[in-house]
Amino acid sequence: MLIEEIKKYVVDADLTSTQKKSLDYFLENGFPTTKDEDWKYTSLKKVLKRKYCLKSSDFELNDEMIQQYSLGVKDKIIFKNGKIYSEPKILGVSIKKMKDLVMPKNSALCYLNEAICENSYEIVFDKNLNLDNPIEILHFINNYNDYFLQLRTKITCGSGSNVKLVERFCNIGNNTLINSCMHADVKRNSFFEISKLQSYNDNTHTIDNTLVDQDRDSTANVHTFSFDGSFIRNNLNFYQNNENCTSNMNGITIIDKSNFVDHHTFVDHKFQNCLSNESYKGVYFDSTKGVFNGKIMVRPDAQKINAFQSNNNLLFSDNASIKTKPQLEIYADDVKCSHGCTIGQIDKKSLFYMRSRGFSEKTAKGLLTFAFLIEVIEKLNAKEIVDYAKTEIAKKLSIEKDLL
Amino acid sequence: MLEIKNLKAQIEDKTILSGVNLKVNKGEVHAIMGPNGSGKSTLSSVIAGNEDYEVSSGSIKYEGEDLLEMAPEERSHRGVFLSFQYPVEIPGLSVSNFIKTAINEKRKAFGQENISAKELLQLFKEKCELLNIDKEYLSRSLNEGFSGGEKKRNEIFQMAMMEPKLSILDETDSGLDIDALKIVANGVNSLKSSSNSIILITHYQRLLNYIVPDFVHILKDGKIVMSGDKSLALKLEKEGYSFLN
Numbered sequence: 001m002l003i004e005e006i007k008k009y010v011v012d013a014d015l016t017s018t019q020k021k022s023l024d025y026f027l028e029n030g031f032p033t034t035k036d037e038d039w040k041y042t043s044l045k046k047v048l049k050r051k052y053c054l055k056s057s058d059f060e061l062n063d064e065m066i067q068q069y070s071l072g073v074k075d076k077i078i079f080k081n082g083k084i085y086s087e088p089k090i091l092g093v094s095i096k097k098m099k100d101l102v103m104p105k106n107s108a109l110c111y112l113n114e115a116i117c118e119n120s121y122e123i124v125f126d127k128n129l130n131l132d133n134p135i136e137i138l139h140f141i142n143n144y145n146d147y148f149l150q151l152r153t154k155i156t157c158g159s160g161s162n163v164k165l166v167e168r169f170c171n172i173g174n175n176t177l178i179n180s181c182m183h184a185d186v187k188r189n190s191f192f193e194i195s196k197l198q199s200y201n202d203n204t205h206t207i208d209n210t211l212v213d214q215d216r217d218s219t220a221n222v223h224t225f226s227f228d229g230s231f232i233r234n235n236l237n238f239y240q241n242n243e244n245c246t247s248n249m250n251g252i253t254i255i256d257k258s259n260f261v262d263h264h265t266f267v268d269h270k271f272q273n274c275l276s277n278e279s280y281k282g283v284y285f286d287s288t289k290g291v292f293n294g295k296i297m298v299r300p301d302a303q304k305i306n307a308f309q310s311n312n313n314l315l316f317s318d319n320a321s322i323k324t325k326p327q328l329e330i331y332a333d334d335v336k337c338s339h340g341c342t343i344g345q346i347d348k349k350s351l352f353y354m355r356s357r358g359f360s361e362k363t364a365k366g367l368l369t370f371a372f373l374i375e376v377i378e379k380l381n382a383k384e385i386v387d388y389a390k391t392e393i394a395k396k397l398s399i400e401k402d403l404l
Numbered sequence: 405m406l407e408i409k410n411l412k413a414q415i416e417d418k419t420i421l422s423g424v425n426l427k428v429n430k431g432e433v434h435a436i437m438g439p440n441g442s443g444k445s446t447l448s449s450v451i452a453g454n455e456d457y458e459v460s461s462g463s464i465k466y467e468g469e470d471l472l473e474m475a476p477e478e479r480s481h482r483g484v485f486l487s488f489q490y491p492v493e494i495p496g497l498s499v500s501n502f503i504k505t506a507i508n509e510k511r512k513a514f515g516q517e518n519i520s521a522k523e524l525l526q527l528f529k530e531k532c533e534l535l536n537i538d539k540e541y542l543s544r545s546l547n548e549g550f551s552g553g554e555k556k557r558n559e560i561f562q563m564a565m566m567e568p569k570l571s572i573l574d575e576t577d578s579g580l581d582i583d584a585l586k587i588v589a590n591g592v593n594s595l596k597s598s599s600n601s602i603i604l605i606t607h608y609q610r611l612l613n614y615i616v617p618d619f620v621h622i623l624k625d626g627k628i629v630m631s632g633d634k635s636l637a638l639k640l641e642k643e644g645y646s647f648l649n
């Protein structure tokens with residue numbers, strides 16, 4: 001059992017007192033099960049059944065591998081099994097390894113991460129720093145054994161800064177379960193954007209915890225692209241800790257085979273005059289399963305809030321399924337809130353219309369699916385990201401990218 | 405060009421076409437009229453290859469080949485075009501991208517290269533002028549929010565871009581205002597030649613003043629019950645369908 005492995009592992013580990021406390025919390029609660037409301041449709045059982053080791057081994061990384069996973073942006077922060085490997089030299093950007101990095105937590109998995117992660121980093125973007133281009137964070141993962149990896153990063157965006165990141169986990173090795181915790185501290189009047197590119201190999205199981213704290217007049221955008229990987233659970237939380245915050249979440253999920261993706265999002269509107277905007281679209285082939293749970297909390301003092309949420313899904317197979325649920329808790333009265341979930345299939349009439357104009361069935365389905373996704377694609381501003389999305393979408397739909 | 409023999413078609417257990425015979429030669433214009441629900445759109449759907457309808461007997465030969473064996477896209481590649489009575493809306497797909505892809509899918513089927521940007525632009529320009537279409541509308545989503553008349557004009561625009569051999573216009577005139585009707589009819593007339601054919605489905609004689617048919621057929625209860633020349637449409641306009649009884 002993995003719990004036993006964890007207990008063995010910590011015997012030799014040199015834990016701080018906070019880490020010990022977090023460990024105790026985790027051991028008391030254990031991994032989430034389907035008895036937990038937030039994990040009702042998402043069972044970790046199969047993922048946890050494997051025998052993982054917690055110690056990492058070293059491996060060679062070369063430019064060719066980096067190029068293969070890079071979007072071609074110039075500035076990259078590269079990690080190897082969670083350890084920093086290379087960093088860009090940019091004035092106003094610093095990366096520090098932290099011994100004791102305490103971050104907000106939203107599940108027992110975050111406590112576990114806090115307790116046993118050996119490589120925690122804080123990336124600081126100085127105040128008023130204005131990055132023209134995105135920085136790419138690449139995590140290369142390769143281990144001799146099946147591997148349970150903890151990743152832990154705190155991002156600090158100084159006030160008035162403008163920060164765009166692209167994050168990608170690149171598992172080139174064996175079965176790996178990744179438990180990643182990221183905390184973004186988005187200070188006053190700053191802009192933070194991260195695009196998460198989830199194109200993993202079949203050996204990769206991921207739990208991605210991203211918590212964003214926002215101060216006054218800030219904007220935070222998180223774009224999540226889930227295309228491959230056998231198991232993906234995303235926990236994405238936004239905390240609006242002052243007035244005039246904007247939180248945008250966009251998601252495109254296209255999965256096949258028997259892959260599984262779960263998006264759990266939470267926006268905590270605590271102050272007035274704030275906005276949240278959430279748009280997730282999913283396309284499910286074969287015997288895939290999807291879960292979407294979007295929670296929006298508007299606290300009593302949070303007046304003049306606009307909160308929009310939508311989750312639209314296309315099922316391409318009778319064996320595919322999606323559980324989608326909005327969860328609104330609104331305790332203020334001057335609030336504009338809308339949500340909508342749809343589950344549908346490709347429209348047969350449209351398909352015939354296109355085929356009668358000479359489109360092959362594949363092209364017609366592909367373009368109709370792309371048209372279904374376009375609303376989200378139009379919200380992406382970085383051209384590298386739009387290009388990545390189009391490439392992956394074309395691949396998934398087996399059509400030429402030029403058509404998009 | 406097209407030869408339909410004793411065509412019977414049904415959906416679920418309901419028979420809609422109960423033995424249609426129709427022969428259309430190169431260069432001819434045929435009008436099909438008939439009461440609501442008599443099977444006109446069903447006939448055009450079956451010719452275009454809509455798999456919702458099951459052909460239980462009969463045959464359709466197109467340029468000497470078995471049309472019923474071909475997938476809808478193959479029929480299109482070979483020159484069959486249906487202007488839909490109810491064109492579908494596709495939000496998120498622009499008119500220009502839709503038409504460009506349609507042209508290229510056909511070219512691909514014949515092993516030809518994609519149309520060049522220059523050639524396409526020229527073709528768009530020419531056909532927009534022909535049908536009095538504002539070029540701005542090429543970047544709009546296909547049929548989304550188009551008025552009834554705009555949708556019909558867009559169908560004929562596609563027809564003009566694709567230069568089919570056999571065009572079936574299913575009530576293209578319904579929804580067009582008088583000026584638009586003239587423009588569209590002029591467009592259709594200018595695409596007409598001795599090597600292509602047109603089937604016009606309409607309820608009104610008015611369209612036939614502009615596009616003059618060689619033959620007029622009346623479809624009733626899934627069968628062609630009467631055929632004649634253009635004077636049949638005039639008679640119908642005057643007397644209604646009651647004279648058939």
Ligand SMILES: Nc1ncnc2c1ncn2[C@@H]1O[C@H](COP(=O)(O)OP(=O)(O)OP(=O)(O)O)[C@@H](O)[C@H]1O
Binds near residue numbers: 415440442444446
């Ligand atoms: N998909 C379908 N499912 C069930 N019934 C259908 C379907 N398509 C057509 N029908 C029926 O078949 C008959 C013929 O319909 P069709 O649309 O071909 O008539 P039409 O001659 O084009 O009528 P109109 O002049 O009103 O356009 C009608 O009774 C119609 O209800």
Ligand SMILES: [Mg+2]
Binds near residue numbers: 575
């Ligand atoms: Mg009809």
